[in-house]
Amino acid sequence: MGCAMPPIPTATEPLLRVRDLRVTFRMDEGTVRAVDGVSFDVFPSQVVGIVGESGCGKSVTMRAILQLIDPPGRITGGEILYRQGATQIDLTRLPPRGRMMRAIRGAEIALIPQEPMAAFSPVHTVGEQIIEAILLHERQDGRRIGRDQARALTVELFHDVGISMAEQRIDAYSWQLSGGLRQRAMIAMALSCKPRLLIADEPTTAIDVTTQAQILALLRALQHKYQTAIIFITHDLGVIAQMAHYVVVMYLGRVMEEGPVDDIFHAPRHPYTKALLRSMPSLHTEARAALPVIAGTLPHPFNRPTGCPFHPRCADILRERCATAVPALHSLGPRRAVSCFLHSELAEPA
Amino acid sequence: MTTPLLEVRGLRKFFPIVKGLLRRVTTHVRAVDDVSFTVQEGETLGLVGESGCGKTTTARCILRAIEPTGGQILYRTAEDTVVDLAPMSAADLAPLRKDIQMIFQDPFGSLNPRMTLLDNVGEPLLVNGMRSRRDRLDRVAELLRLVGLRPEFMHRFPHAFSGGQRQRIGIARALATGPRLVVADEPVSALDVSVQAQVLNLLLELQTQLRLTFLFVAHDLSVVRHISDRVAVMYVGQLVELAPTAAVFHRPRHPYTAALMRAMPVPDPRVSCDDGILRGEVPSPASPPSGCYFHPRCGFAEERCRREPPVLEEVTPGHFVRCHFAAELTLGVGQHRIGLA
Numbered sequence: 001m002g003c004a005m006p007p008i009p010t011a012t013e014p015l016l017r018v019r020d021l022r023v024t025f026r027m028d029e030g031t032v033r034a035v036d037g038v039s040f041d042v043f044p045s046q047v048v049g050i051v052g053e054s055g056c057g058k059s060v061t062m063r064a065i066l067q068l069i070d071p072p073g074r075i076t077g078g079e080i081l082y083r084q085g086a087t088q089i090d091l092t093r094l095p096p097r098g099r100m101m102r103a104i105r106g107a108e109i110a111l112i113p114q115e116p117m118a119a120f121s122p123v124h125t126v127g128e129q130i131i132e133a134i135l136l137h138e139r140q141d142g143r144r145i146g147r148d149q150a151r152a153l154t155v156e157l158f159h160d161v162g163i164s165m166a167e168q169r170i171d172a173y174s175w176q177l178s179g180g181l182r183q184r185a186m187i188a189m190a191l192s193c194k195p196r197l198l199i200a201d202e203p204t205t206a207i208d209v210t211t212q213a214q215i216l217a218l219l220r221a222l223q224h225k226y227q228t229a230i231i232f233i234t235h236d237l238g239v240i241a242q243m244a245h246y247v248v249v250m251y252l253g254r255v256m257e258e259g260p261v262d263d264i265f266h267a268p269r270h271p272y273t274k275a276l277l278r279s280m281p282s283l284h285t286e287a288r289a290a291l292p293v294i295a296g297t298l299p300h301p302f303n304r305p306t307g308c309p310f311h312p313r314c315a316d317i318l319r320e321r322c323a324t325a326v327p328a329l330h331s332l333g334p335r336r337a338v339s340c341f342l343h344s345e346l347a348e349p350a
Numbered sequence: 351m352t353t354p355l356l357e358v359r360g361l362r363k364f365f366p367i368v369k370g371l372l373r374r375v376t377t378h379v380r381a382v383d384d385v386s387f388t389v390q391e392g393e394t395l396g397l398v399g400e401s402g403c404g405k406t407t408t409a410r411c412i413l414r415a416i417e418p419t420g421g422q423i424l425y426r427t428a429e430d431t432v433v434d435l436a437p438m439s440a441a442d443l444a445p446l447r448k449d450i451q452m453i454f455q456d457p458f459g460s461l462n463p464r465m466t467l468l469d470n471v472g473e474p475l476l477v478n479g480m481r482s483r484r485d486r487l488d489r490v491a492e493l494l495r496l497v498g499l500r501p502e503f504m505h506r507f508p509h510a511f512s513g514g515q516r517q518r519i520g521i522a523r524a525l526a527t528g529p530r531l532v533v534a535d536e537p538v539s540a541l542d543v544s545v546q547a548q549v550l551n552l553l554l555e556l557q558t559q560l561r562l563t564f565l566f567v568a569h570d571l572s573v574v575r576h577i578s579d580r581v582a583v584m585y586v587g588q589l590v591e592l593a594p595t596a597a598v599f600h601r602p603r604h605p606y607t608a609a610l611m612r613a614m615p616v617p618d619p620r621v622s623c624d625d626g627i628l629r630g631e632v633p634s635p636a637s638p639p640s641g642c643y644f645h646p647r648c649g650f651a652e653e654r655c656r657r658e659p660p661v662l663e664e665v666t667p668g669h670f671v672r673c674h675f676a677a678e679l680t681l682g683v684g685q686h687r688i689g690l691a
Contacts, residue, residue, distance in 0.1 A: 214629075
């Protein structure tokens with residue numbers, strides 16, 4: 001019985017540090033605190049999985065890192081510290097359309113979106129779109145590289161991501177490719193500028209199980225080969241177990257718990273993580289027996305509960321404390337943290 | 351054995367592909383191609399497969415939401431007579447509609463946003479002749495209570511409810527006419543994990559309470575295993591395996607079923623999923639491969655598989671497999687996955 005992911009390389013300093021990130025959407029009906037004080041680190045060549053249900057803020061966090069939050073959304077607090085050599089840049093301070101952010105986005109921090117059909121332009125071949133990205137970002141000895149060379153690089157990338165007949169497929173339009181090939185082409189595009197950080201936003205949610213298994217295996221192999229750091233966003237606990245070194249569990253815009261993948265699955269500390277793992281029908285649960293459930297439903301974003309966001313659904317609630325104060329993310333050791341009053345009295349400043 | 355509540359025999363549904371100005375039919379998509387199975391009263395048959403395998407088309411044919419191209423859909427009525435739904439006219443079908451109802455996948459798209467819950471859930475009652483508003487009010491209140499919602503909610507509109515609550519509303523509507531057979535098409539796949547378990551528990555409770563029979567269409571094997579008595583696996587329009595749930599999961603006989611099980615990501619980082627990943631992709635049902643449809647992706651394929659299409663055969667009692675080598679193969683699903691390690 002081997003581990004899903006190869007052992008974690010010991011890293012020195014984080015590549016990306018998200019600190020107390022806050023993103024709000026101000027709308028006529030009210031203000032939605034989509035991301036409400038999120039902190040986590042991403043180390044070089046490690047995979048950080050962000051897992052959570054709809055409305056937990058996982059996709060908004062990802063868009064904030066790429067500076068792609070559209071109005072009425074706005075980053076209202078916190079830092080996103082990205083390390084470039086010896087210096088740290090706070091991405092939240094860069095103008096989203098400025099030269100610096102545009103040089104980072106796509107080249108240093110790349111995205112694999114959920115729906116490759118929507119991400120590729122249907123009127124250009126997939127090859128052209130990848131070549132365009134390479135021409136825009138890649139330099140050789142300080143000079144832009146030629147089109148022929150970019151094309152050769154693209155063919156090489158196609159081989160890398162397991163697309164057969166690469167020379168022909170590069171001239172195909174996205175709608176001529178099957179779902180699996182399209183997602184492979186998308187991965188090739190994301191890798192085209194050798195990013196240091198890859199953000200994969202539910203990259204296999206729209207594809208079939210047997211194809212998903214292939215894409216996940218490919219991502220694992222590529223991650224191993226290029227040692228790219230990956231932020232892997234998903235709602236699927238099965239996928240996260242197979243892909244991540246570290247896991248951040250989110251609920252309603254806050255981090256409930258974070259830690260090494262084995263701890264999250266085998267020694268979860270937060271009542272939400274525990275309940276989530278128990279409520280899944282697995283090949284181990286007794287067939288047709290009632291599953292342990294999490295009571296209630298996800299609250300509407302406008303009706304955010306006071307105190308701990310999970311308290312109305314929590315089985316381990318501590319009297320008034322959980323309903324009035326917001327538990328702070330409390331460190332339990334190196335890269336292991338939980339925000340719950342069961343583990344620490346530490347609260348967010350009111 | 352008693353007569354099954356539903357028996358599907360040789361069901362076919364072909365969709366024409368038209369080309370050119372004259373809209374000539376060039377070929378057909380064989381979405382459902384010779385599918386046969388039975389569903390006993392009170393049992394749950396899980397129908398699984400990947401997108402395009404024909405599981406939803408099969409379900410829609412049974413509901414006669416679309417016209418089958420061929421085959422029989424034998425339904426045993428409450429009066430214990432067996433009727434074939436496939437060739438029936440709309441008028442003949444009308445009195446049987448209340449017996450067979452559907453739960454849809456999308457809890458957002460399947461409720462009319464301009465109708466209150468009373469009208470959404472009460473519409474099937476009105477259509478089936480419950481003219482009095484007073485009666486409908488009582489019945490809707492009862493139905494909402496049955497699915498775990500408060501009857502006061504009936505004057506609200508669907509937008510006020512979360513995904514899980516809407517799926518409960520969809521279930522209430524499906525149960526409004528007192529159906530005997532409920533076809534559920536991916537009823538939990540659009541729901542969040544924390545809500546999915548609630549809806550699965552509700553479906554199991556209602557089944558016992560109301561003696562319902564379920565045809566449960568899904569792609570998630572762990573959900574199907576949890577809820578089904580028997581499982582039917584489809585691939586490119588055909589059934590490839592049909593057996594009691596425990597048999598399918600402990601000893602799958604078709605290489606595709608085994609591959610599907612290995613492909614499910616296990617929510618345990620100590621279990622590796624890298625072994626035995628299937629090559630290639632699901633072929634298009636418009637141009638399926640020769641012989642066995644699965645042979646281009648199968649690790650056990652031999653010359654015979656390329657030439658000769660296998661038939662669905664009973665390998666052991668109650669265990670049907672469409673594979674030339676079903677009796678000989680020993681298929682690994684990764685024993686640690688089913689808790690036998």
